[in-house]
Amino acid sequence: MSALPLLDYQRYGRQMILDGIGFPGQVKLRKASVAVVGAGGLGCPALQYLCAAGIGRIGIIDHDRVELSNLQRQILHTEETIGLHKAESAARALKSMNSDVLLDVQTVAVVADNARELLAPYDILLDCTDNVPTRYLLSDTAVALGKPLVSGAAQKFEGQLSVFNYGANGPCYRCLYPTPPPRETVGSCAELGIFGVVTGTIGNLQALETIKIILGLHDETPALLIFSALGTPPFRSIKLRSKKESCLACGKSPRIPSSTDYVQFCGGPAPDWVSLGQSSGKANQRAKVEELRQAIESGVELSIIDVRPPTEFGICQLPGSRNIPLKALLEDPKKCIDSGTEPVYVVCRLGNDSQIAAKALRSQIEGEITVKDVIGGLQAWSKEIDPSFPIY
Ligand SMILES: Nc1ncnc2c1ncn2[C@@H]1O[C@H](COP(=O)(O)OP(=O)(O)OP(=O)(O)O)[C@@H](O)[C@H]1O
């Protein structure tokens, strides 16, 4: 057995004296390699504890750059690293914490074309991403490469954790979810909100599961841990079945081509990925923020309906706008229109809910009044029209 560098005895002494770790355990950690896909809310805390524990080699893979709105939960990034690639920013922080760990920085998205090549060098994969297509892709890749996948998810006050493709008959993500959820039911952190400590909790647990696997301390029982920050008790664990024979990825006769289009499989791109140009054809039913500005300044009588929840309306709002939350509007769209005020502009935070609301209004008042949703929502208003308008 190879000796550890002398300073490692001091650095890792507190965990080396634990039963089940000891000197051999620390050597296992040093020899281990893990890939963390996503250096955001889940990836940051996971990376932090994996690096602190002395994992030998860590791949950090994320194509995105740090933004101010990330700092509330993506705790490796700082005000100084806004604008840098998240993988680079995370590596900087980790380097100053533990310079001995080998860090591979990959500033690319994991996609079907590169997944196997990017992830093959690592023993264990961590899914710290935030979208369904990537979940399927990482699971299929983990199965193809025969590696455990430590998967985390978090939204609002809730989180989930599971280890897939592990142990004698451990299921994969597809065994649990053979078909993706309907596209319109899936929201992002930006749309739904996320409590920072929730991603911190799940990310830490992802690091824990990973370390247990490396040390041989994992009992291999397939389970789904559900965390509800406001629940009593906050943690519940559901035992999962073994892998399904019929699973297209890990079952008896696997049938997932490596050329699969995961975004299409999951119902197409998320609304905020669609470029403005693609929504043409209905251009006259949609307004750019500049059009709304001109309409407000022209002094014509118009109606601005803000369909965000009241909590968000309370944070900031356009002058003269009325708050009718999407749910209430959908219950009785006709009631929301003031007769005589035309046109009606519908706004929300990012420009997704306003499209749904505008469609519902149009279906009720066909031809009578022009209803336009505001493209890009209040975020676009802030970026393009009024920088003093808060972005959140
Ligand atoms: N296929 C992928 N390859 C690499 N990284 C990915 C992939 N899909 C998602 N990610 C990354 O996973 C991370 C998820 O973290 P999180 O949801 O906390 O961040 P975010 O996307 O910046 O959040 P927000 O929704 O507030 O903008 C993001 O940094 C995102 O870039």
Ligand SMILES: [Zn+2]
């Ligand atoms: Zn499966």
